[in-house]
Amino acid sequence: MGTKDIYSLYVEGSSMEPQYWQGDLVYVHPHKPARSGDAVVVQCRIGEEEIEGTVEATIGLYVRRTGEALIIRKHNPPAEIEIKNEAIISYHKVLTMNELFGI
Numbered sequence: 001m002g003t004k005d006i007y008s009l010y011v012e013g014s015s016m017e018p019q020y021w022q023g024d025l026v027y028v029h030p031h032k033p034a035r036s037g038d039a040v041v042v043q044c045r046i047g048e049e050e051i052e053g054t055v056e057a058t059i060g061l062y063v064r065r066t067g068e069a070l071i072i073r074k075h076n077p078p079a080e081i082e083i084k085n086e087a088i089i090s091y092h093k094v095l096t097m098n099e100l101f102g103i
Contacts, residue, residue: 005030006095009041009057015074016059026059027100030092034062039094042070044087055089062091 011024019039020026026039034040040062046054060072060081069082070091
């Protein structure tokens, strides 16, 4: 309550099952820093040109950020995904139930 800029998204697909299921609603905090193991939503540019409407978001577990890329982990199938820094618009922490309820 009272926190600004929190937004929510519905999960699509099965890549994060069983942690997040298709249709789950997640709440995302754009100002809370992500730590290793935290779920994050990564907003990326699609293609070479920055054209309106060419943004895609994906959810995964934050592994690390290097000078070249952000690495996230998926559950289903198990995989580490490398997203190049130049494609990333932003990445934001998905709040846990404890964070949502202030525990």
